[in-house]
Amino acid sequence: MTLAVRQAWNGRAQLGEGPLWSSELQALVFVDILGARLMAYMPDDDTTHCWSLEEACCWLAPHHDGGFVAGLRSRLVRLQLDEGGPHVLETLAHPVADRPGQRLNDGKADPEGRLWFGTMDDAERHASGALWRFDAGGLQTLDTPYTVTNGPAISPDGQTLYHTDSPARTVYAFTRHTDGTLSDKRVHLRFGEADGYPDGMTCDTEGGLWIAHWDGGRVTRFRPDGTRDRHIEVPASRVTCCTFGGDDLSRLYVTTAAVGRDNEPKAGSLFVTEPGLRGMPPCAYRPAP
Secondary structure (H helix, E strand, O other), rough: OOOOOOOEEOOOOOOOEEEEEEEOEEEEEEEOOOOOOEEEEOOOOEEEEEEEOOEEEEEEEEEOOOEEEEOOOOEEEEEEEEEEEEEEEEEEEEEOOOOOOOOEEEEEEOOOOOEEEEEEOOOOOOOOOEEEEEEEEEOOOOOOOOEEEEEEEOOOOEEEEEEEHHHHHHHEEEEEEEOOOOOEEEEEOOOOHHOOOOEEEEEEEEEEEEEEOOHHHHHEEEOOOOOEEEEEEEEEEEEEEEEEEOOOOEEEEEEOOOOOOOOOOOOOOOOEEEOOOOOOOOOOOOOOO
């Protein structure tokens, strides 16, 4: 089953990433990592607002008390977005302060309010990255090594966490426990050369895992047992991430990258489709009381 997409924004992000539906703003917020920009697409009037950032943002998660937690290149911050644009309110942690050449890449909050995110070699050459957790106990490395971290995604029942090493074309699954520990790391999916590389991903309410194909020009839904179910052809080869949005979370938004794709007129655009399934509301980060 192949689904059609439409172009929601054609602003040509160099590395579009981190799509997140904000019920607070009634907008799909996303970032351009290489362009150091933050965008908000407003579906009600089909407009997109763009802001330049002093430090590139790699992902956003809702903050329990409003606004967002943002994974900037070098640090975790609390960020507010209003009519005046984005404002960093405080720095929460410096995961790569003692790791030269590394940056953050991709993250989400879990049902208990913890943050899960990856770090990676900015040059994408060395397997020096890791999967991290941030909560009341501070920063902790949960798994290594990774060259380019992507994901994570958490199953609807909260029991499975998916995480990707893109150059290895491998998606891993972990058993996730409510105390914040992981166990039983296993290979969930391996991509073939014709598939490109697994990039960002999200789960729907039925447990399907939607994965963006970097250099593959599509998003594919995999059932919980790892079998392919359906896919979305995207008119840009470097598909980076996807998430569900809209009031009823029935729209799937897809980010792409224009870097290295000067010959693709729609590369870097934001796309949207209605796959007939719904996503889950994004979990919010909850700081220690």
